[in-house]
Amino acid sequence: MTHSSHRYHITTFGCQMNKADSERMAGVLEEMGFEWSEAPDDADVILYNTCTIRDNAEQKVYSYLGRQARRKHEQPNLTLIVAGCVAQQEGEALLRRVPELDLVMGPQHANRLRDLLEQVFNGNQIVATEPIHIVEDITKPRRDSNVSAWVNVIYGCNERCTYCVVPNVRGVEQSRTPEAIRAEMEELGRQGYREVTLLGQNIDAYGRDLPGATAEGRHKHTLTDLLYFVHDVPGVERIRFATSHPRYFTERLIRACAELPKVCEHFHIPFQSGDNEVLKAMSRGYTQEKYRRIIDTIRRYMPDASISADAIAGFPGETEAQFENTLKLVEDIGFDQLNTAAYSPRPGTPAALWENQLSEEVKRDRLQRLNHLVSVKAAERSLRYQGRIEEVLVEDQNPKDPNQVMGRTRGNRLTFFEGAIADLKGQTVPVKITEVRAFSLTGEQVQLAATCGN
Template sequence: MAQQEGAQLLRRVPELDLVMGPQHANRLEDLLEEVFSGNQVVATEPVHIMEDITKPRRDSTMTAWVNVIYGCNERCTYCVVPGVRGVEQSRTPEAIRAEMEQLGSQGYKEVTLLGQNIDAYGRDLPGITPEGRHQNTLTDLLYFVHDVPGIERIRFATSHPRYFTERLIRACAELPKVCEHFHIPFQSGDNEILKAMARGYTHEKYRRIIDTIRRYTPDAAISADAIVGFPGETEAQFENTLKLVEDIGFDQLNTAAYSPRPGTPAALWQNQLSETVKSDRLQRLNHLVATKAMERSQRYRDRIEEILVEDQNPKDPTQVMGRTRSNRLTFFPGNINELNGNLVPVRITEVRPFSLTGEVLS
């Protein structure tokens, strides 16, 4: 909001003192001094990232997010992020490892490496191998941070199909700490809609990526994002999305009906769909998602899964909850004071579309 509106916010809401973009978080003290001096302040101009920028909030004492790349260079026609978060800026591998080492020493067990387009990590960093390959890729980063003491699990998000490589998939299969879970948004199963979205790939390429993942890691969980009701989407094009979901069988799918975002090309197009059509398609997609997720859940029944205990079940204080390596939420009886932060073997006794129940093995 600050990046998008800037000084216009001060004109619309004159009682505001300060409008600040996220990349200025480490300047807050100086900016407040200007406010205390009687000025209205706008700090939204692009700046290069600095390593003393405020660290992300830790909602858990066991799992943490670590930003590895800021901004986005993509120009998806429905998305406002590139315009408000600026160009891609990667942190150095050394800075990322140092933050992970600190987290490991503080007792964190799981880290998710985070970026708006994480597969683009390192494109803006120097370094070429003798073979001519860029040596600061996400794959290289995974190898570089894999042995950080105390960190037992590593995840990463969010991926872009345009940059998802077989080398990255092979690294995930080779590195024991990298979890068997891939979040790769596809947004639409129709090539014409993907072209209108400016996504830069086809549904055939997306399917090849999933096939490659399942060749290296057959049991991997696949999650994604999808948009229905994009401007101009026909019923036949929507059914191509349904077909992709039916064929792949996602473990989880974040779905949304398209909504116009100010400042994006698609918001200005005349071929917008009605809310009734968008709502109908969203309901149909969600029904299929739940059906396929339930089918995928069946493979967990009677299996022993390693669960990282994160919290007490808020609906049942006799249970604790955590996640499998494949990111499936799991509940089982236990004392949170005894089990919090532990990796516990659990036999799965009950499966649902998006969560599991089990019992601890002695």
């Protein structure tokens, strides 16, 4: 059925996987005849795509829901949906807490939004959180950018990190076939996308669940093989991938990134802690020495590569000395960017039940010290760009200055420069960097003069 005058609104919390899921669900709703509404209060269908990684995200969902649930008492035809990881984890409990909800659906059900909604419009209240085999995705996402796009390559995660709720909510690893991934990328290339980020919760595990090995006995579907398989897709100029796990990060992968011109010299490899005992308690399966070796190998092949990561401060039982090992790692490596969080206990994870939780003060204090060091180091790393000419792929207008456009360098630095978005969107432009900050750059467009023969 089509909904000609109806509007939808989606609010997304959390990771890139969630953003990708939201874009797919927006695609489904638009196919059903819904139009996007910026304001939730003007929408007939409101969908919250939720994340359980951080406590406050969960609390926010509940406060937004309360507001819309009250509105539903005046407008009974309002449809309220909670999707994503909170939905998966809470399931029926969400309905008990907010009986006004129409649909609670886990992340694996994003592709089924249409038939789930049909059931809702027929008067049913639905909880869809049972594990399913991933349905190959045919709907076209409504992408937030029309220059760079996400492509999922593997769903789920088989790791069992003791702080993380992802395996419970996103299920076991399921890789898409190289052919399906390449076909999606070719379609994006035809539509004018210039950059594709290959996504997986644990992308280095890609292909382990696909059948087949080579004559040498090596698995023939690894992330490295996938990069070789897709790197020449027409129209796509840049390829990135995330998120990596140090346990599976190979020299062969690093070599492929150095060899393939379209693959950006940008690596996102979470380390979580710089202390071996803490890493063991987290069940991460590597040591800080191994992590440092990976970074050394990357820098041997690509001295200028930019490296970002995730880290947790205040994990249960972390001593001051152990936390200082994290600071030391950050000091020594010099990350271009680091996503940090104070540990927060997630329901259904082993670490949440441990007795040795740290106080909020200690966690807050460590997080602040870590964040301070991160910005000092990021500012130092930025200095290398001063006066350099960087290739910037233009994505958008600078929201704070209409005379400027913004885009990213191959190393994923946000860069601003003067120019008209109408002329430059989707173009890769040489920009001379005139101003460096910890997390972004400013520059001016370089007109490359034609070289004469003298």
